[in-house]
Amino acid sequence: MYKMSTDELRELYRELILDHARSPRHFGKLPEVTHSADGLNPLCGDKLKLYLRIGDDDRIQDAAFEGSGCAISVASASLLTDTIIGMRPTEAQSFAGALIHRLTGKQTNVELGKLRALEGVREFPSRIKCATLAWHAMNSAIRQDKVPASTE
Amino acid sequence: MNQVLSKPPSMQADLAACRRDFPALSLQINGSPLVFLDSAASSQQPNSVIDAVANYHRNSHANVHRGVHTLSHRATEAYEGARDVIAAFIGAGNRSEVIFTSGTTESINLVAQSFCRPMLARGDTILLTHLEHHSNIVPWQLLCDQTGAKLLVTPIDETGSLDLAIFDKQIAGGVSMLAMAHVSNALGTVLPLEHMISRAHEHGVPVLVDGAQAVPHMDVDVKSLDCDFYAFSGHKMFGPTGIGILYARSEHLERMPPYKGGGDMILEVRFDGTTYNELPYKFEAGTPNISGAVGLGAAINYMKSIGMDRIAAHEADLLTYMTQRLSEIPGIRLIGTAKTKASVQSFLLDDIHPHDLGTILDHQGVAIRTGHHCAMPVMEFFGVPGTARASLALYNNRDDIDRLVSSLTKAKEIFG
Known part of the structure; x- marks a missing residue:
């Protein structure tokens, strides 16, 4: 009855994504936060709070997040924290830029590593915002925006 | 079962x-x-609605209530004919009690601003239920900001039913307005309107019912419900988007000031004062959604045919x-x-x-x-x-x- 194979769904919900969604890394509050931001996706109600500790050495020493969301948004936030710890804020921002670029269907030369697992969203336009939410929140935290990052 | x-x-x-x-x-x-x-x-639309809207655009479109030419006459007949269909469908006593709006949201805002705002004073209470759609919450919050009135909310239980014992106490405690859904959009609960409206009226409280989720599914008769206001949307009942209805008792409509100003809602305009049009036109400023009304009329005819x-x-x-x-x-x-x-x-x-x-x-x-x-x-x-x-x-x-x-x-x- 279902003509379309479920490959695309498997591509979206890869094992790595499901693993991070079930057991998000760096989930919770962070002691000694220097930067934080809220991320809101009003369409589906995803709500994240991202915490960063940026040291005097201009490195992201630690990152964590709290909140609730779909598997894609939670996995993306979890992968984000894994990825950016140790980066300079400017590096993290340019990585975020490349990733968002890639997830919205454009080419990038930046090596995305395990973040390529999020590429499945390109076939699901309504889910791209779920995958990019945490990264918008991170940019907003680094910029110390006054308003929450929103996907709208 | x-x-x-x-x-x-x-x-x-x-x-x-x-x-x-x-x-x-x-x-x-x-x-x-x-x-x-x-x-x-x-909801999706049947061919009869899609065709009625297309035929209107092909053969009958002009502005309503204005020209003496044939197309304006046809458009007016189509638009007012739809009002008659709707009035009969919901059991309104009079076609002038049926106001075309852009949807349930506008209908509720109209009642909040035009009916309630002039009568509310600081500290007055508007009673809602915990089941309401945002469109039956936010217009009342705006009104509270404007008037200093406050909201009171009837709680629900774990099945999604209202706590009527609490409602009975609340409604007896000095409430200025009751606004509630007929059917909860999130949970499907059908509210006990008969009980709630009769209690409200015993205490002299006017009642607005958000019927957006009821009209596509059940026979609704505003006279036997005895509500003061009933709001619903065309696009949830097999009609087009951008068209909705406010039913209101004429005794209220006559006393209410216009909600929006513009053309078509006036009898005479002078810079030193304007005379408003009769009902229902007093509440329909500007060129209305004529094809939407035609589509809604066709949707109702479709539902009636089943x-x-x-x-x-x-x-x-x-x-x-x-x-x-x-x-x-x-x-x-x-x-x-x-x-x-x-x-x-x-x-x-x-x-x-x-x-x-x-x-x-x-x-x-x-x-x-x-x-x-x-x-x-x-x-x-x-x-x-x-x-x-x-x-x-x-x-x-x-x-x-x-x-x-x-x-x-x-x-x-x-x-x-």
Whole structure:
């Protein structure tokens, strides 16, 4: 009855994504936060709070997040924290830029590593915002925006 | 329950033919035939509505109530003819009690601003229920900001039913206005309007009913309900978007100031003062949504040709079947289990986020709504960020529900 194979769904919900969604890394509050931001996706109600500790050495020493969301948004936030710890804020921002670029269907030369697992969203336009939410929140935290990052 | 499940096949067959009237239901979505279970958000339109709107544009369009030429006359006849159809459908005493608006939201805002605002003083109370859609909350919050009035909310229990004992106390405690849904959009609960309206009137409280989720599913008669205001939308009852209705008792409408100013709502305009038009035109400023009204009239004629009793019986049968089939899925949590419900079921499956369920189902051609359903206080009550919601209309059948269940099984497989 279902003509379309479920490959695309498997591509979206890869094992790595499901693993991070079930057991998000760096989930919770962070002691000694220097930067934080809220991320809101009003369409589906995803709500994240991202915490960063940026040291005097201009490195992201630690990152964590709290909140609730779909598997894609939670996995993306979890992968984000894994990825950016140790980066300079400017590096993290340019990585975020490349990733968002890639997830919205454009080419990038930046090596995305395990973040390529999020590429499945390109076939699901309504889910791209779920995958990019945490990264918008991170940019907003680094910029110390006054308003929450929103996907709208 | 078993009796309902074994409805005579003749009725199933009759409504099965209706399905062919809706061209969207023949669409293939992601390689599978569409199963449309999101009519509570917006329903599909039958050919008769699509054709009525197209024919109007081809043969009858001009501005209404203005020109002496033939097309203006045709447009006026079509627009006012739709008003007559609607007035008869909801049992309004008089066609001038039927105001065209852009939808339920505008209808409620109109009542809040034009009826309530002039009569409210600081400290007055507006009573709502915990089941309301945002469109029956936010207009009242705006009004509270403007007047210093405050909101009071009747609580619900874990089935999604109102606590009537508390309501009875609240309504007796000095309330200026009661605004409530007829049917909860998130949970499907049918509110006990008869009881609530009669209690409200015993205490002299005017009542607005948000009927957006009721009119497509059941016979609604505003006179026997005895409500003061009844609001609904065309696009949830097989009509076009951008058109809705406010029914209001003429005694209220006569006293209410206009909500918006502009052309068509005046008799005479001078810089030292303007005389407003008679009802219902006093509330219809500017060129109205003429084709929307025509489409809504056609939608009502379509529903009448089937019969609201048959629609209600068909949907009651389907809802029973859907509830039973969903309950059989391990890990399902049904949200909204009131005794009296219309054809909506909210649910959660295992710990799968509703948004992920929505994507997986859509991939199999099954359209459901996911999220907070514009009823965040209801979600907060149940302690969930959102739900998946399957909502039924006259064109759904048991195959649709079987497809829903098999696609949920697929979601369980993926999330293992």
